[in-house]
Amino acid sequence: MATIRDIAKKAQVSVSTVSRVLNNKPDVKAETKKKIDKAIEELGFSPSNVARGLVLKKSSVIGFIVPDIANPSFPELARGIVARARSLGYSVMFFDTNHDKHVEKEAINLMQGKHVDGIILSFNEANRNELEKLIKKQFPVVQIYRKSSRPTISTIALDNIYAGTMATEYLLKKGHRRIGLITTGKQTQSGYERIIGYRNSLEKFGIAYDEDLVQVGENSADSGKRCMSNILNLKNIPTAVFACHDLMAVGSYEAIFDKGLSIPEDISLIGHDNIDVSQYIRPKLTTIDTHKFDLGQAGVDLLMEEIQAEQPLNKEVIIKAELIERDSVRELI
Numbered sequence: 598m599a600t601i602r603d604i605a606k607k608a609q610v611s612v613s614t615v616s617r618v619l620n621n622k623p624d625v626k627a628e629t630k631k632k633i634d635k636a637i638e639e640l641g642f643s644p645s646n647v648a649r650g651l652v653l654k655k656s657s658v659i660g661f662i663v664p665d666i667a668n669p670s671f672p673e674l675a676r677g678i679v680a681r682a683r684s685l686g687y688s689v690m691f692f693d694t695n696h697d698k699h700v701e702k703e704a705i706n707l708m709q710g711k712h713v714d715g716i717i718l719s720f721n722e723a724n725r726n727e728l729e730k731l732i733k734k735q736f737p738v739v740q741i742y743r744k745s746s747r748p749t750i751s752t753i754a755l756d757n758i759y760a761g762t763m764a765t766e767y768l769l770k771k772g773h774r775r776i777g778l779i780t781t782g783k784q785t786q787s788g789y790e791r792i793i794g795y796r797n798s799l800e801k802f803g804i805a806y807d808e809d810l811v812q813v814g815e816n817s818a819d820s821g822k823r824c825m826s827n828i829l830n831l832k833n834i835p836t837a838v839f840a841c842h843d844l845m846a847v848g849s850y851e852a853i854f855d856k857g858l859s860i861p862e863d864i865s866l867i868g869h870d871n872i873d874v875s876q877y878i879r880p881k882l883t884t885i886d887t888h889k890f891d892l893g894q895a896g897v898d899l900l901m902e903e904i905q906a907e908q909p910l911n912k913e914v915i916i917k918a919e920l921i922e923r924d925s926v927r928e929l930i
Contacts, residue, residue, distance in 0.1 A: 600642075601905055607636040612905055613685055620657075622686060658688045659900060660708035662701065662718040666693040668816065669844065669872035670889055674742065677893020678717060685901065687714075702727050709736070715900045717741050737903040741896040743786045744915075751903055753896050753914040757787045760885050760918045761794020761841070764867050767883075767920060768837045769802050772929030773865065775810070777838035779824040779845050782813035791841045791869070810835055814845065821848030829856050829864075836929065837865035843872045843884055850878060861927035871921055880924035887918045 601619070605612045610629060617625050618633045625633075636642075661678050663671050675691065682689050690713060692704035701720060705727055708716055715737030720728060731738045732749045744754040768776050778795050781788030796806050812827050814820030821840060828834060829852060840846035846868035853860055860866055860880055868875060871886035895914060903910055 600907060603640055604633060604636045604642055607640060608632040613901065616905075617686070620686065656712045656714055657686055658690055658711070658713045659897070660690045660692065660704075660711075660713040660716040660718075662704045662708075662716060662720075663691060663693045664696050664719050666691075669874070670742070670870050670887070673889035674893040674896075677890035677895075678897055679893075680890075681894040681897035685897070687897075698727075705731070715739070715904045717896050717900055719743055732909070735909055737900060739896055739900045739903060742892065744790075744913075749909065749911050751899055751910050751912045753892065753899050753916065755787070755887055755892070756915050756917050757790035758794045758797070760869060760887075761791030761839075762798050763794070763918065763920055764791075764839045764869060764885055765795045765798035766801075768839065768865065768867060768926065769798060769804075771837070771865070771926055773835075773837040774802075774804060775807075775833070775835040775837075776804075777810040777812070777828045777835040778841070779812050779814065779821055779828070779838060779849065780841040781816055784813075785816075788813075788841055795839060816842045816844055818844050818848035818851075821845030822852045823848075825849035825852035826855075829853070829858070834864065837867070837926065840866065840868045843868040843870040843875045843882065846882055846884070847874060847878060860925050865926040867926055869918075875921075876923065883923045883925045884921050885918045886921045888916065892916055 601612055601615045605615045610633060614625060614629065615633055618630050659682055661675060663675065665671065679689050690708060690711065692707065694700040694704055717739050719742045720740065728750060738750060740750050740752040742754060744752055765776060778792065780792055783789045799806055809831060810828065812824035814824045821844060824845065825838065825848065828838060838849065840849055846866055849866060850860065853864060858864055866882065868882050868884035871884045875882040875884050899912065899914060
C-alpha cells in the first residue's frame with residue numbers, strides 16, 4: 598500500500614510538496630507536479646487506501662494547547678508554530694489551560710470535536726490519562742517544550758540538564774565557587790532537570806552541594822524576588838546566582854537593589870529563557886536562549902510527520918540551548 602512518503606521518495610521531493618499537490622495548491626512548479634503525478638500513477642496511490650498517512654485533511658487545522666499564555670516563553674513558541682503551520686496551509690486553534698488538568702481535558706475534547714488533524718501540547722504528568730487516551734486512538738500528537746516520560750508520544754523538548762550544566766559551568770569558569778540557585782524545583786520537569794545540571798557541575802569542580810543556596814519558588818518575578826531575598830539574608834551570600842527562569846531573575850534584580858547591592862559588582866546573575874525583557878533591564882541579563890520560535894516550527898514539522906505516518910512514530914527530538922553573554926556576570930580575579 599503506497600503512502601505519500603513513498604511518493605515523495607520516488608519523486609525526490611518533500612512530503613509537504615506532495616501534500617500541496619494533492620491539495621491542489623498553486624505554489625508548486627509544473628515540472629515538480631509532473632514528477633509527483635507520475636509517481637502517484639506508477640505507485641497506484643489512492644487517498645482512500647491510507648489511514649493516518651492521509652494528506653487530504655479533514656480540516657487543515659492543528660491544535661496548540663498552552664499551559665500558561667502569561668509565561669513569556671509561550672508566545673514566541675506560538676509564533677513559531679503559527680508561522681510554520683501557515684506556510685504548510687494550516688490554521689492553528691489555541692487553548693490556554695492555566696495548568697488546570699480539567700481544562701486540559703476540556704481542550705482535548707473540544708479540539709477533537711472540531712476535527713483538528715493533530716495537537717501540539719505541553720502537559721505535565723498529572724494528566725497522563727488524557728495522553729494515554731490520545732495514544733490509544735493513535736491520534737497525531739506531539740509533546741513540546743517539556744520531555745514526556747511516555748515513550749509512546751513523539752516529543753520535541755529542551756535538554757534542560759545540558760542547560761543547567763552550561764549556566765553553572767559558565768559561572769564556575771568565571772571563578773565563582775559559591776553559587777546560588779533559584780528554581781521551580783521538582784514541581785516542574787524543567788526545574789528538576791536544571792537542578793541536576795547544577796549539581797553535576799558543582800561535583801565536576803569538586804564543590805559540595807549546599808541546600809542553603811537553593812531556593813524553590815514559582816516561575817514569576819514576585820517569587821524570584823522572594824527567593825533572592827532569602828539568599829541575601831544568609832550569613833555568607835553567594836558571589837553568583839543561577840535563576841532557572843528569566844522572570845525569576847527579573848525579580849531577583851529588585852531584591853538585590855533593595856539590599857543596596859549592585860549587579861554584577863556585588864553579585865553576578867544568570868537567567869534562562871532569553872525573554873524580551875532580559876536585554877532591556879540594566880545591566881542586561883546574561884541568559885540561556887531556548888530558541889523558542891525555532892522550537893515551535895520544529896514542533897509543527899514533527900506533528901506533520903505524525904499526521905502523515907501510518908503508525909505513531911514515537912520520535913524524540915531534543916534541542917540544545919545557547920548561552921547569551923551580556924552584562925550581569927563578572928569574572929572573579
